[in-house]
Amino acid sequence: MILYLPILLLILLSALGAVWLAKPVHAxxxxxxxxxxxxxxxxxxxxxxxxxxxxMVYVGAVAVLIVFALLMxxxxxxxSEISARPRSWALGLxxxxxxxxxxxxxxxxxxxxxxxPPSEPQVSLSDLGRLLFTDYAPAVLVVALxxxxxxIGAALFAREPQKDTLR
Amino acid sequence: xxxxxxxxxLIASSILFGLGxxxxxxxxxxxxxxxxxxxxLNAANLNFIAFWxxxxxxxxxxxxxxxxxxxxxxxxxxxxxAEAAVxxxxxxxxxxxxxxTDLNRLDSLHG
Numbered sequence: 641m642i643l644y645l646p647i648l649l650l651i652l653l654s655a656l657g658a659v660w661l662a663k664p665v666h667a668x669x670x671x672x673x674x675x676x677x678x679x680x681x682x683x684x685x686x687x688x689x690x691x692x693x694x695x696m697v698y699v700g701a702v703a704v705l706i707v708f709a710l711l712m713x714x715x716x717x718x719x720s721e722i723s724a725r726p727r728s729w730a731l732g733l734x735x736x737x738x739x740x741x742x743x744x745x746x747x748x749x750x751x752x753x754x755x756x757p758p759s760e761p762q763v764s765l766s767d768l769g770r771l772l773f774t775d776y777a778p779a780v781l782v783v784a785l786x787x788x789x790x791x792i793g794a795a796l797f798a799r800e801p802q803k804d805t806l807r
Numbered sequence: 808x809x810x811x812x813x814x815x816x817l818i819a820s821s822i823l824f825g826l827g828x829x830x831x832x833x834x835x836x837x838x839x840x841x842x843x844x845x846x847x848l849n850a851a852n853l854n855f856i857a858f859w860x861x862x863x864x865x866x867x868x869x870x871x872x873x874x875x876x877x878x879x880x881x882x883x884x885x886x887x888x889a890e891a892a893v894x895x896x897x898x899x900x901x902x903x904x905x906x907x908t909d910l911n912r913l914d915s916l917h918g
Contacts, residue, residue, distance in 0.1 A: 644811055648819040655823050655846050659830040664839055671842045674823075678849055685810075685860050690877050690884075694852075697884050702845060702891045709838050709895045713908045725833075732833030740825025747817030753861075771874055772881070779878075783885050790889040797896035 643684060651677045662725075664710045672703035689765055816857035823850035837898045837908045841891060848887045852880045 654677065657670035675698040682691035747753075772780060823846060830843025859876025898908055905912050 645815065648815060652819060652822055652826070655826045658842055658846060659826045659833075664836055667839055668842060671845060674846065675849060678853060681853070682856055685856055687856050687859070687877055687880075690852075690856060690880050693881060693884055697888050698845070698849070702888055705891055705895055706838060706842060706845075709898060712899065713838065713902045728833035728835070729829070732829040732831075735832050736825045736828035739828060740821050743821030743824065744818050747814050747821060750814070750817075753813050753817075768874055768877065771878065776878055779882060783882060786886065786889055790892050794892045794896040797893070797900050 644681070647677055647681050647684070651681065665707060668703065668706045668710055671706070672699055675699050675703060689768055810860075813857055813861045816853060820850040820853040820857070823847075823853065835909050835911060837901070837910050838895070840910070841894050841898070844894075845887060845891065848883060852883055855880050855883070 651674050654670045654674040658667045658674060661667045661670060675694065679691045679694035679699065682688075682694055827843045827846030827848075827850060830846065831840050834840050834843065855876045859873065862873060862876075901913055902908055
Protein backbone atom coordinates (compact mmCIF):
# COMPACT_ATOMS: atom_id res chain seq x y z
CA MET A 641 0.00 0.00 0.00
CA ILE A 642 2.75 2.39 1.04
CA LEU A 643 4.83 1.47 -1.98
CA TYR A 644 2.30 0.72 -4.69
CA LEU A 645 0.16 3.84 -4.71
CA PRO A 646 3.06 6.30 -5.20
CA ILE A 647 4.38 4.12 -8.04
CA LEU A 648 0.96 4.08 -9.71
CA LEU A 649 0.70 7.84 -9.25
CA LEU A 650 4.17 8.39 -10.75
CA ILE A 651 3.30 6.14 -13.70
CA LEU A 652 0.23 8.23 -14.39
CA LEU A 653 2.09 11.53 -13.96
CA SER A 654 4.86 10.57 -16.36
CA ALA A 655 2.26 9.28 -18.83
CA LEU A 656 0.54 12.65 -18.56
CA GLY A 657 3.89 14.23 -19.37
CA ALA A 658 4.19 11.97 -22.43
CA VAL A 659 0.79 13.15 -23.59
CA TRP A 660 1.10 16.82 -22.68
CA LEU A 661 4.68 17.99 -23.28
CA ALA A 662 5.14 19.82 -26.56
CA LYS A 663 8.77 18.92 -27.22
CA PRO A 664 8.77 15.44 -28.79
CA VAL A 665 11.98 14.29 -27.11
CA HIS A 666 10.67 15.27 -23.67
CA ALA A 667 7.43 13.40 -24.34
CA UNK A 668 9.35 10.29 -25.44
CA UNK A 669 11.55 10.42 -22.33
CA UNK A 670 8.44 10.75 -20.16
CA UNK A 671 7.07 7.65 -21.84
CA UNK A 672 10.33 5.83 -21.09
CA UNK A 673 10.02 6.89 -17.45
CA UNK A 674 6.44 5.64 -17.31
CA UNK A 675 7.43 2.28 -18.80
CA UNK A 676 10.40 1.95 -16.43
CA UNK A 677 8.17 2.65 -13.43
CA UNK A 678 5.76 0.00 -14.70
CA UNK A 679 8.68 -2.43 -14.77
CA UNK A 680 9.43 -1.51 -11.14
CA UNK A 681 5.77 -2.19 -10.32
CA UNK A 682 5.97 -5.62 -11.97
CA UNK A 683 9.06 -6.42 -9.92
CA UNK A 684 7.29 -5.32 -6.74
CA UNK A 685 4.26 -7.44 -7.61
CA UNK A 686 6.41 -10.55 -7.92
CA UNK A 687 6.43 -10.86 -11.71
CA UNK A 688 10.21 -10.68 -11.84
CA UNK A 689 10.72 -12.07 -15.32
CA UNK A 690 8.11 -9.74 -16.79
CA UNK A 691 9.68 -6.79 -15.02
CA UNK A 692 13.10 -7.55 -16.46
CA UNK A 693 11.67 -8.14 -19.94
CA UNK A 694 9.83 -4.84 -19.67
CA UNK A 695 13.09 -3.08 -18.74
CA MET A 696 15.05 -4.66 -21.57
CA VAL A 697 12.50 -4.48 -24.37
CA TYR A 698 10.46 -1.38 -23.60
CA VAL A 699 12.97 0.87 -21.86
CA GLY A 700 16.08 -0.50 -23.51
CA ALA A 701 14.84 -0.98 -27.06
CA VAL A 702 11.51 0.68 -27.85
CA ALA A 703 12.18 3.95 -26.02
CA VAL A 704 15.67 4.25 -27.49
CA LEU A 705 14.27 3.48 -30.96
CA ILE A 706 11.65 6.21 -30.58
CA VAL A 707 14.21 8.76 -29.40
CA PHE A 708 16.46 7.84 -32.34
CA ALA A 709 13.58 8.29 -34.77
CA LEU A 710 12.79 11.66 -33.22
CA LEU A 711 16.40 12.78 -33.59
CA MET A 712 16.45 11.65 -37.24
CA UNK A 713 13.26 13.54 -38.06
CA UNK A 714 13.88 16.66 -36.00
CA UNK A 715 12.26 19.73 -37.52
CA UNK A 716 11.11 21.80 -34.53
CA UNK A 717 7.42 21.35 -35.19
CA UNK A 718 6.15 21.81 -31.68
CA UNK A 719 4.86 25.30 -32.52
CA SER A 720 2.14 23.94 -34.80
CA GLU A 721 1.39 21.32 -32.18
CA ILE A 722 0.82 23.97 -29.53
CA SER A 723 -1.25 26.29 -31.71
CA ALA A 724 -3.57 23.41 -32.63
CA ARG A 725 -3.71 22.17 -29.09
CA PRO A 726 -7.06 23.38 -27.66
CA ARG A 727 -9.12 21.89 -30.47
CA SER A 728 -7.26 18.60 -30.73
CA TRP A 729 -7.21 18.18 -26.96
CA ALA A 730 -10.94 18.79 -26.75
CA LEU A 731 -11.49 16.17 -29.43
CA GLY A 732 -9.11 13.71 -27.78
CA LEU A 733 -10.68 14.21 -24.35
CA UNK A 734 -14.19 13.89 -25.78
CA UNK A 735 -13.28 10.50 -27.23
CA UNK A 736 -10.99 9.20 -24.47
CA UNK A 737 -12.95 10.33 -21.42
CA UNK A 738 -16.02 8.12 -21.98
CA UNK A 739 -13.81 5.08 -22.61
CA UNK A 740 -11.69 5.66 -19.50
CA UNK A 741 -14.76 6.52 -17.40
CA UNK A 742 -16.46 3.30 -18.44
CA UNK A 743 -13.37 1.27 -17.51
CA UNK A 744 -13.04 3.06 -14.15
CA UNK A 745 -16.72 2.47 -13.37
CA UNK A 746 -16.31 -1.20 -14.17
CA UNK A 747 -13.25 -1.38 -11.92
CA UNK A 748 -15.08 0.29 -9.02
CA UNK A 749 -18.38 -1.54 -9.32
CA UNK A 750 -16.97 -5.01 -10.01
CA UNK A 751 -18.47 -6.77 -6.98
CA UNK A 752 -16.64 -10.03 -7.61
CA UNK A 753 -13.21 -8.40 -7.75
CA UNK A 754 -10.83 -9.72 -5.11
CA UNK A 755 -9.87 -7.25 -2.42
CA UNK A 756 -6.59 -8.88 -1.50
CA PRO A 757 -4.37 -11.35 -3.30
CA PRO A 758 -4.29 -15.00 -2.30
CA SER A 759 -1.13 -16.50 -0.88
CA GLU A 760 2.00 -15.70 -2.88
CA PRO A 761 1.68 -17.32 -6.30
CA GLN A 762 4.31 -20.02 -6.52
CA VAL A 763 6.00 -19.20 -9.79
CA SER A 764 9.54 -19.98 -10.71
CA LEU A 765 11.44 -18.97 -13.79
CA SER A 766 11.91 -22.64 -14.72
CA ASP A 767 8.12 -23.14 -14.71
CA LEU A 768 7.76 -20.21 -17.05
CA GLY A 769 10.50 -21.46 -19.33
CA ARG A 770 9.11 -24.97 -19.41
CA LEU A 771 5.59 -23.74 -20.24
CA LEU A 772 6.97 -21.42 -22.89
CA PHE A 773 8.51 -24.31 -24.80
CA THR A 774 5.79 -26.93 -24.21
CA ASP A 775 2.24 -25.56 -23.99
CA TYR A 776 3.06 -22.24 -25.59
CA ALA A 777 5.51 -23.53 -28.21
CA PRO A 778 3.19 -22.82 -31.18
CA ALA A 779 2.77 -19.24 -30.02
CA VAL A 780 6.55 -18.89 -29.65
CA LEU A 781 7.01 -20.15 -33.20
CA VAL A 782 4.45 -17.69 -34.53
CA VAL A 783 6.12 -14.83 -32.67
CA ALA A 784 9.48 -15.92 -34.09
CA LEU A 785 8.02 -15.76 -37.60
CA UNK A 786 6.50 -12.35 -36.91
CA UNK A 787 9.79 -11.01 -35.58
CA UNK A 788 11.67 -12.31 -38.62
CA UNK A 789 9.16 -10.67 -40.93
CA UNK A 790 9.43 -7.45 -38.94
CA UNK A 791 13.21 -7.50 -39.10
CA ILE A 792 13.22 -7.92 -42.87
CA GLY A 793 10.36 -5.48 -43.39
CA ALA A 794 11.84 -2.74 -41.23
CA ALA A 795 15.23 -3.05 -42.93
CA LEU A 796 13.54 -2.92 -46.33
CA PHE A 797 11.45 0.12 -45.44
CA ALA A 798 14.14 2.12 -43.74
CA ARG A 799 16.98 1.63 -46.19
CA GLU A 800 17.94 4.41 -48.54
CA PRO A 801 16.73 3.60 -52.04
CA GLN A 802 19.67 2.99 -54.34
CA LYS A 803 18.97 4.16 -57.83
CA ASP A 804 21.10 1.63 -59.67
CA THR A 805 19.51 -1.40 -57.99
CA LEU A 806 15.89 -0.27 -57.93
CA ARG A 807 14.36 -0.55 -61.35
CA UNK B 808 3.80 -5.92 2.41
CA UNK B 809 0.03 -5.40 2.18
CA UNK B 810 -1.30 -4.84 -1.29
CA UNK B 811 -4.06 -2.37 -2.09
CA UNK B 812 -7.31 -3.60 -3.56
CA UNK B 813 -7.12 -4.67 -7.18
CA UNK B 814 -9.39 -1.74 -8.05
CA UNK B 815 -6.45 0.64 -7.63
CA UNK B 816 -4.50 -1.14 -10.34
CA LEU B 817 -7.53 -1.35 -12.61
CA ILE B 818 -8.36 2.34 -12.18
CA ALA B 819 -4.74 3.35 -12.79
CA SER B 820 -4.57 1.23 -15.92
CA SER B 821 -7.88 2.67 -17.16
CA ILE B 822 -6.54 6.20 -16.75
CA LEU B 823 -3.29 5.17 -18.44
CA PHE B 824 -5.31 3.78 -21.34
CA GLY B 825 -7.30 7.03 -21.55
CA LEU B 826 -4.09 9.08 -21.63
CA GLY B 827 -2.72 6.92 -24.41
CA UNK B 828 -5.96 7.34 -26.33
CA UNK B 829 -5.75 11.12 -25.95
CA UNK B 830 -2.19 11.05 -27.29
CA UNK B 831 -3.24 8.94 -30.27
CA UNK B 832 -6.17 11.20 -31.08
CA UNK B 833 -4.70 14.65 -30.44
CA UNK B 834 -1.01 14.48 -31.39
CA UNK B 835 0.14 15.65 -34.80
CA UNK B 836 3.57 14.05 -34.76
CA UNK B 837 3.34 10.45 -36.01
CA UNK B 838 6.09 9.27 -33.63
CA UNK B 839 4.21 10.66 -30.64
CA UNK B 840 1.12 8.78 -31.76
CA UNK B 841 3.26 5.66 -31.53
CA UNK B 842 4.12 6.74 -27.98
CA UNK B 843 0.40 6.83 -27.21
CA UNK B 844 -0.05 3.33 -28.60
CA UNK B 845 2.78 2.08 -26.38
CA UNK B 846 1.06 3.64 -23.35
CA UNK B 847 -2.21 1.88 -24.20
CA LEU B 848 -0.45 -1.47 -24.60
CA ASN B 849 1.29 -0.88 -21.30
CA ALA B 850 -2.07 -0.29 -19.62
CA ALA B 851 -3.35 -3.62 -20.95
CA ASN B 852 -0.21 -5.40 -19.69
CA LEU B 853 -0.67 -3.83 -16.26
CA ASN B 854 -4.19 -5.27 -16.16
CA PHE B 855 -2.91 -8.73 -17.06
CA ILE B 856 -0.34 -8.68 -14.26
CA ALA B 857 -2.83 -7.32 -11.71
CA PHE B 858 -5.41 -10.01 -12.50
CA TRP B 859 -2.72 -12.67 -12.43
CA UNK B 860 -1.54 -11.47 -9.02
CA UNK B 861 -5.02 -11.39 -7.53
CA UNK B 862 -6.43 -14.53 -9.12
CA UNK B 863 -7.17 -17.38 -6.76
CA UNK B 864 -4.99 -20.38 -7.74
CA UNK B 865 -7.26 -22.81 -5.84
CA UNK B 866 -9.88 -22.48 -8.57
CA UNK B 867 -7.47 -23.98 -11.10
CA UNK B 868 -7.11 -27.71 -11.88
CA UNK B 869 -4.56 -29.35 -9.63
CA UNK B 870 -1.61 -29.72 -11.98
CA UNK B 871 -2.09 -26.37 -13.65
CA UNK B 872 0.38 -23.58 -12.96
CA UNK B 873 -1.24 -20.19 -13.21
CA UNK B 874 1.01 -18.35 -15.60
CA UNK B 875 -1.46 -17.24 -18.25
CA UNK B 876 -1.14 -13.57 -17.33
CA UNK B 877 2.67 -13.34 -17.56
CA UNK B 878 2.62 -15.39 -20.77
CA UNK B 879 0.19 -12.98 -22.38
CA UNK B 880 2.39 -10.09 -21.29
CA UNK B 881 5.52 -11.71 -22.74
CA UNK B 882 3.86 -12.08 -26.13
CA UNK B 883 2.29 -8.64 -25.90
CA UNK B 884 5.70 -7.04 -25.23
CA UNK B 885 7.27 -8.93 -28.14
CA UNK B 886 4.53 -7.81 -30.52
CA UNK B 887 4.64 -4.24 -29.20
CA UNK B 888 8.35 -4.10 -29.97
CA ALA B 889 7.69 -5.45 -33.47
CA GLU B 890 4.93 -2.91 -33.99
CA ALA B 891 7.18 -0.06 -32.88
CA ALA B 892 9.95 -1.17 -35.26
CA VAL B 893 7.67 -1.41 -38.29
CA UNK B 894 5.79 1.77 -37.34
CA UNK B 895 8.99 3.78 -37.06
CA UNK B 896 10.28 2.37 -40.35
CA UNK B 897 7.06 3.46 -42.08
CA UNK B 898 7.27 6.90 -40.45
CA UNK B 899 10.87 7.29 -41.65
CA UNK B 900 9.73 6.31 -45.14
CA UNK B 901 6.99 8.93 -45.04
CA UNK B 902 9.46 11.46 -43.67
CA UNK B 903 11.64 10.94 -46.72
CA UNK B 904 8.71 11.86 -48.96
CA UNK B 905 7.27 14.86 -47.11
CA UNK B 906 10.30 15.97 -45.02
CA UNK B 907 7.94 16.02 -42.04
CA THR B 908 6.41 13.68 -39.49
CA ASP B 909 3.29 15.85 -39.21
CA LEU B 910 0.39 13.61 -40.13
CA ASN B 911 -1.62 16.54 -41.49
CA ARG B 912 0.92 16.90 -44.27
CA LEU B 913 0.44 13.34 -45.49
CA ASP B 914 -2.50 14.44 -47.61
CA SER B 915 -1.34 13.75 -51.16
CA LEU B 916 -4.37 11.48 -51.69
CA HIS B 917 -6.63 14.39 -50.73
CA GLY B 918 -8.72 15.40 -53.75
